[in-house]
Amino acid sequence: MPAMASVELQAIGKTYPGGTRAVDGCTLTIEDGEFLVLVGPSGCGKSTLLRMIAGLEDVTDGTIAIDGSQVNRVAPKQRDIAMVFQNYALYPHMSARKNMEFGLKLRKVPRDERRTRVEEVAGQLGITELLDRRPGAMSGGQQQRVALGRAIVRQPKVFLFDEPLSNLDAKLRTQMRAELKSLHQRVGTTSIYVTHDQEEAMTLGDRVVVMRDGHIQQCGSPMEVYTRPANRFVAGFIGAPTMNFIEGRIESQGGQGTFVSDAVRIDLTGPDGPTTIGIRPEHLVLDEHGPIELIVNVSEPLGDATDVVGTCGGLHLVARLRRIEPPRPGDRLRLGIEDGAMHRFDADGTSIES
Ligand SMILES: Nc1ncnc2c1ncn2[C@@H]1O[C@H](COP(=O)(O)OP(=O)(O)OP(=O)(O)O)[C@@H](O)[C@H]1O
Ligand SMILES: [Mg+2]
Structure with a gap:
């Protein structure tokens, strides 16, 4: 079983060179095994926050702790986190199977176990027939599923997802959403998921964090943010058609x-x-x-x-x-x-x- 971990953000802020204050004073604890969704309009700082947790962006102020230890200065590779981006970067010269195995090979996972894990996850994601194809011979949605699979086989402490379903058509997106949720129910890895889609946030999250202009507006269960929105912004953002x-x-x-x-x-x-x-x-x-x-x-x-x-x-x-x-x-x-x-x-x- 994969190790799991809590993630604690304490007054996290990010100012980019040039002066944009992308994230400001965000304090939040993601519990061990929780599926937390960050949702908000374009430009509100979701990806920036996620990238700071991954270690891909420096933190301007505040602290991040994973499993109780501060990681502000820990390199991304040492954080035992797997991130799935919107722009899944698959290795073009490798088959889907090789792409999915790559991280395991680096971690010296034995060949048989690699094979078992890749095939199991491929089955769950419905990409078994694609395992021997290269990304160039797959649709965008198929590539996106391979990228998801590559993260899942690694069994990290924490999953970070940045709009991983955005390139799928509506039907496949709903199907993959359910698949991700049931996967989380089985495996229980702490997950932080970014989306601008309030429906995706509501359906996936144990808790939903609504962001605006770098600030957390509200954090609560999907039903809490729907029935008791903290303010007019949250009220208008959650629910469709809009309030x-x-x-x-x-x-x-x-x-x-x-x-x-x-x-x-x-x-x-x-x-x-x-x-x-x-x-x-x-x-x-x-x-x-x-x-x-x-x-x-x-x-x-x-x-x-x-x-x-x-x-x-x-x-x-x-x-x-x-x-x-x-x-x-x-x-x-x-x-x-x-x-x-x-x-x-x-x-x-x-x-x-x-
Ligand atoms: N590398 C960068 N340099 C300077 N400013 C940046 C950089 N990346 C993002 N920003 C700015 O920081 C703010 C937050 O951006 P971020 O990408 O975190 O938003 P987001 O919520 O993920 O939006 P989207 O839903 O469009 O992906 C925006 O104003 C953006 O223009
Ligand atoms: Mg983003």
């Missing part, structure tokens, strides 16, 4: 609070003042007494549900409605909000727990 936001204010009179905006009025108790409410499209429902009147612009039937895009008091809203005939442009729908599904944010965008 609807309605800006307005809460006004109280005689103990009765109302959220007031151009688009809607909703009973809602204080505190008084500027407030943004957030409602996920899947939490809007047809309700003839509901507070929202949506004028339909576009219907997008998905089969089990229809995404209805429309306007309400000049505001664009999206509702995901189940089991309805797709409404037509110009139709007016009365919508209510499922109980307990409304989110609230203060003027700074911080969540207000209700």
Whole structure:
């Protein structure tokens, strides 16, 4: 069995030559055996953070510890980490099998064991028939799977994945995602996985870390970041279609609070003042007494549900409605909000727990 390890980041920061502050003050512990996903928009510092853990980038400030020992000055090779990049760099002159064996050969793993490990992993990844081909004779998706296999056969202490499924088509990506997850459930190697795809983050992670502009916004289980986003950014980033936001204010009179905006009025108790409410499209429902009147612009039937895009008091809203005939442009729908599904944010965008 592979050794496993925790990874501790203490106030990690990275300033590139030229002055870009790519990562700032990130503190995070990835537990032994955990599958942690770093997610955030392009340029938020995900790859930089991962590359610092791998030792491929110097840390400007803070410390990184693997299995309890600080590794800031430890060379990448000595960290016992396997990294899979978006741009998998396979050796072009070697077959898939040789590519996968290469790291094991360097570590003097006996020939028979190399063969067994490579064939087992190739089977799991569905690339057995490709083992004797060179990368030039494979599709991008096949090469990506070989690159994954090359990391997996090494049985490192920690896996680092940087968007390893991005070159696969949608169906294969979903399939490989499930395969990675079940592999992790079997082997349990500590894994840190970078993606900008919130769905991939939610489906793969034991915990999800949402990043923005080099900062950690929130760290929690997939259900935590979905049901209790720390702020408006996380709320808008996690979940698809994106959460609807309605800006307005809460006004109280005689103990009765109302959220007031151009688009809607909703009973809602204080505190008084500027407030943004957030409602996920899947939490809007047809309700003839509901507070929202949506004028339909576009219907997008998905089969089990229809995404209805429309306007309400000049505001664009999206509702995901189940089991309805797709409404037509110009139709007016009365919508209510499922109980307990409304989110609230203060003027700074911080969540207000209700
Ligand atoms: N070698 C470098 N030199 C200078 N700046 C860099 C370098 N690499 C990245 N950056 C900058 O650091 C910031 C973070 O980049 P990083 O690659 O970590 O983002 P990312 O979250 O991985 O984005 P993506 O999803 O697009 O891969 C960006 O502003 C980027 O332009
Ligand atoms: Mg990146």
